[in-house]
Each structure stands twice: as structure tokens, then as C-alpha cells.
Amino acid sequence: MLPTAALDYDLPAERIARHPVEPRDAARLLVVSRSDPARLEHRCVRDLPELLGASDMLVVNDSKVIPARLTGARSDTGGKVEGLFLGLADDVAVPRDEGLWRIMLRAKRPRIGSRVDLTDTQGLDVGVSLRLLARTTTHTHEREAEAQLGNAAGSGGAGESGEDTAAWIARVEDVRGGAVGGTSVEILQRVGSTPLPPYIRSQRKADADAGDDRADRAVYQTVYADEGKPGSVAAPTAGLHFTPGLLATLAARGVTRQAVTLHVGLGTFKPVETEFVEHHPIHAEWCEVPAATAAALVAARAPGTKRRVFAVGTTSARTLESFSSEAIAAAAKTGQAAGHWTRLLITPGYRWQHVEGMLTNFHLPCSSLMAMIASVLDDGTGSGAGVARLQGIYREAIAREYRFYSFGDAMLILP
Numbered sequence: 001m002l003p004t005a006a007l008d009y010d011l012p013a014e015r016i017a018r019h020p021v022e023p024r025d026a027a028r029l030l031v032v033s034r035s036d037p038a039r040l041e042h043r044c045v046r047d048l049p050e051l052l053g054a055s056d057m058l059v060v061n062d063s064k065v066i067p068a069r070l071t072g073a074r075s076d077t078g079g080k081v082e083g084l085f086l087g088l089a090d091d092v093a094v095p096r097d098e099g100l101w102r103i104m105l106r107a108k109r110p111r112i113g114s115r116v117d118l119t120d121t122q123g124l125d126v127g128v129s130l131r132l133l134a135r136t137t138t139h140t141h142e143r144e145a146e147a148q149l150g151n152a153a154g155s156g157g158a159g160e161s162g163e164d165t166a167a168w169i170a171r172v173e174d175v176r177g178g179a180v181g182g183t184s185v186e187i188l189q190r191v192g193s194t195p196l197p198p199y200i201r202s203q204r205k206a207d208a209d210a211g212d213d214r215a216d217r218a219v220y221q222t223v224y225a226d227e228g229k230p231g232s233v234a235a236p237t238a239g240l241h242f243t244p245g246l247l248a249t250l251a252a253r254g255v256t257r258q259a260v261t262l263h264v265g266l267g268t269f270k271p272v273e274t275e276f277v278e279h280h281p282i283h284a285e286w287c288e289v290p291a292a293t294a295a296a297l298v299a300a301r302a303p304g305t306k307r308r309v310f311a312v313g314t315t316s317a318r319t320l321e322s323f324s325s326e327a328i329a330a331a332a333k334t335g336q337a338a339g340h341w342t343r344l345l346i347t348p349g350y351r352w353q354h355v356e357g358m359l360t361n362f363h364l365p366c367s368s369l370m371a372m373i374a375s376v377l378d379d380g381t382g383s384g385a386g387v388a389r390l391q392g393i394y395r396e397a398i399a400r401e402y403r404f405y406s407f408g409d410a411m412l413i414l415p
Contacts, residue, residue: 001276002347006387007370009394016203017407020219025246028409030397034357034377035415037389042400045241045410048359053308054254057300058359059293059320060312061236062259064225066185067192067217068233072118074107075129081107081116083130084233084266085192088184089169098184099172102136106165116170118191121213128180128191130170185230194220195233197406199364219407223247224259231263231286237406238313238359258296260319262287262342271364277347277371287319288339294331297354301325308415310357314369318344320354328354347371348378348386356415362397362404376413 021027024045031041031051043051052058070083086102105116116130172180172187180187194216204211222239224247247257267283274280289297297320300307311317322342323331331338345368358376363369370390377393378386393411402409 001278002371002374002387004272004275004277004280004366006384007272007277007367007374007390008365009391009398011365011398011404013203013206015398015401015404015408016199017403017405017409018200018204018207018209020240020407021403023243024219024223024241025243027241028402030393030400030402030409030411031414032377032389032393032411033414037385039414040393040396043412046246048246048412049249049253049255051412051414052250052253052255052310055305055307056255056357057296057307057309058250058255058257058312059309059316059355060222060224060239060242060257060259061262061264061315061319062222062224062226062229063232063236063261063263063315064227064230065195065221065232065235065264066230067188067194067213069193069195070103070118070130070191071121071123071193072116072130074110075115075117077108079108081105081110083116084195085184085188086167086233086266089136098182098187099179100133101130101170101172101184103130103168103170104165105132105168105170110166110168115173117175120191121193126191127175128187129173129175131173131177133169133171136167136169196220197234199405200407224257226259226261229261229263233266234264234268235406236262236264236313236315237361238316238410240407241359241410242312256296258293260287260289260293260316262315262319264315268369272366272368272371277368278345280345280368282343282345282368284341284343285315285318286339287322287342288337289319289323289328289331290337291331291335294328294338297328298332308356309354310359311355312359314358314360314363314372317355317358317372318342318346321346321350321352325353345371346375348375348384349380349382350375352376358413360411360413361406361408362394362402362411364405373411373413 027045029043033039068085083105089100114132193213265285272280374386374390377389
């Protein structure tokens with residue numbers, strides 16, 4: 001069992017990246033090796049073509065981030081409201097309705113029938129309202145959404161400010177109470193803003209940095225995000241380092257790229273609060289391996305083939321490892337994608353099936369993501385070597401003034 005406290009570390013606030021570097025591939029890259037604990041190099045992301053082999057395969061997460069963050073004011077009191085789009089209020093008993101949303105709302109004493117008039121990032125009315133129809137407890141995102149909203153109150157409870165954070169079913173309406181045309185994603189493009197992590201927003205606030213949502217929408221999105229696969233409320237951040245030029249250079253070298261899809265949920269912000277990481281109630285996320293990717297994975301494992309598989313980010317790694325070799329082979333054979341909800345929690349001692357190497361960012365203390373990276377670095381002896389190595393790497397990164405978290409620098413873990 002892995003004590004959660006073993007994944008704690010102190011990070012100076014100035015090491016939290018408020019914005020990405022430009023160009024994206026100018027980010028720094030700390031290079032380590034699973035098989036060689038002595039290897040530790042300080043490079044740059046644009047050096048990836050020199051560090052990867054001509055037959056290597058990158059597996060990326062092509063999910064697209066949606067502008068899920070909502071702001072507005074109550075029509076009756078004028079009180080400010082913050083919220084998050086969690087999905088459609090799907091019910092097997094009723095037809096799919098793009099205007100019926102599940103949302104997490106933080107407001108003072110909201111009531112059934114209340115209307116929230118949505119505003120843009122400048123506080124201007126956008127002509128769209130949310131009519132609160134009913135509270136709901138049928139989803140599993142309350143604590144995760146509170147973390148994203150930066151609220152410390154208990155689920156559905158009132159904080160010291162009198163604000164109440166709870167899940168609601170809401171009807172999307174125009175200013176006359178009529179329906180709003182378009183899909184939920186199309187509506188969010190008009191009324192939502194970028195769901196930046198709370199630690200970025202809090203650091204920007206401390207710096208009196210108002211930010212620019214138009215710029216954030218562009219940079220908090222991978223260049224290979226699939227327009228047909230919207231659904232993430234947090235970016236698969238290791239992929240943010242790639243530029244079209246870098247991808248072209250990698251392809252010219254012979255490094256192939258395959259995609260999987262995992263719609264990143266709010267649970268990515270939830271810290272491990274249990275004494276041992278293995279007791280953490282891991283969040284569920286939908287993931288999918290397309291048939292083409294499955295076929296590439298099967299080919300990479302063919303006898304006599306020396307193709308190494310690198311996951312770009314923990315979400316790609318979690319997707320791949322959520323499927324057995326048999327499920328991957330079946331998807332390749334049938335031409336049908338393999339997909340399901342995953343609650344996979346990877347900790348030291350886990351036996352990796354598909355991933356040999358990884359590109360990853362530097363993660364929050366005491367997080368399930370740190371536990372996953374410690375597993376990649378583990379030596380399999382049960383000695384805790386993976387955790388010790390990870391802590392040593394993080395100390396080096398902090399001492400060398402690497403930038404941390406979503407807009408920060410990266411680490412390449414070679415086999």
C-alpha cells in the first residue's frame with residue numbers, strides 16, 4: 001500500500017505556470033529512463049525527434065476541451081453565480097434534449113425556478129439564461145466540481161459566504177424564455193469560457209492577471225484535438241507541448257502517431273484524501289481505442305518488431321492500460337473501436353501492458369497522477385524505488401526552476 005503522504009512535496013508558488021511558453025515546443029524537457037536510474041538530462045521539447053527512435057509510436061488523446069465554465073447573475077437578486085457544465089441531463093425515459101443540462105452551480109441560496117442570466121468573461125449579458133428545474137444527486141462529480149470552482153464547502157453545503165454549491169438540472173433559455181438553438185457544445189462556444197484549473201486562476205488572481213479567454217481557448221487545447229470529439233473539461237496537458245512543426249519533424253523521422261480518446265473529467269482536480277492511495281475512489285471517465293490504433297498496437301507487438309509505444313500524457317496511458325491485450329486484438333480484428341468507462345487506478349506494483357515510455361507534465365502533490373508516474377519508474381521489487389525516484393526527479397526540477405502543472409514543462413520517461 002502506498003501512503004498518500006509519500007507523494008507530497010513543497011512547490012514555491014512562482015513555479016506554477018500561469019501561461020504556456022511560446023512556441024509550445026520551447027518548453028523544457030527533463031529526460032529520465034525507466035531502466036537507467038542514473039540518466040537525467042535537461043533538454044527541450046523540440047528535441048523529441050533526437051530522443052525518440054525511427055520506429056517509435058506516440059499515442060495521443062484527441063479529446064477536445066469544451067468551454068464548460070459558466071458565469072452569470074441571478075435575475076431576482078443580481079447575485080453573482082459560477083458554474084460548470086457537466087453534461088446533458090440524459091434520462092432513459094425521455095428523448096435526448098440538448099437544452100437540458102446538468103450543471104454544478106455556486107450561488108447564494110438558489111431555488112427551484114430561479115433564473116441565472118449568463119454573462120461572458122467581461123461580465124456582459126449574452127442573452128442566454130439557465131432556469132433551475134431541480135437539484136440532482138444522480139451524478140458523481142460534486143466534489144470534483146467544487147475543486148474546479150475553487151470552493152471549500154462540503155458537497156451541497158453552504159460555505160462561510162453563504163454560497164451553496166450543488167448539482168442542478170437546468171433548462172437553457174433565451175431572454176424570452178424560449179429555446180436556444182444548437183447543440184450543447186455550440187451553445188457553450190457562445191456562453192462558456194475555458195475551464196482552466198483552479199490553481200492557474202488563483203495564481204493569476206494573485207498576480208492581478210485578468211487573462212484573455214480567447215487566448216486561453218487556443219492554448220488550452222492540443223493542436224490535434226478532434227473537432228468531432230468534444231467532451232473534456234480539462235486538457236490532456238502533456239499534448240499541449242506539440243506544434244504542427246514538431247509533429248511534422250517527428251513524422252519525417254519515422255515516429256508514428258496514433259490516437260485514443262478519453263474525455264477528461266473533473267476528477268483530474270480531485271486530490272487523494274485517503275490515507276493510502278489505493279483507497280482513493282477514482283473517478284470514472286469514458287475512453288476509447290479506435291480500430292486503427294488497436295491494429296497499430298497489435299503490429300507493434302508482432303514477433304521481430306521493435307516498435308516502442310510512448311503514451312503522451314497520463315490520459316493516453318490510462319486509456320491504453322484500461323484494455324486487455326485481448327480487447328485490443330479484438331478491436332483490430334473486427335474493425336470496431338473498443339470503448340468503456342474506466343476507473344483504473346495505477347499505483348506502484350502495477351504491471352504495464354502496452355506502454356513502454358511516456359511524455360508527462362509535473363503533477364499536483366498527493367495526486368493519483370503522481371502515483372501513476374511512480375509506477376512507471378518503479379523497479380518491481382516492492383522497495384518503493386519508484387516513489388523515491390519520482391521525488392528525486394521533482395526535487396531536481398524544482399531546483400532547476402522548471403515550470404509546473406498544466407501550462408508547465410514536461411518530463412520524458414524513456415524505457
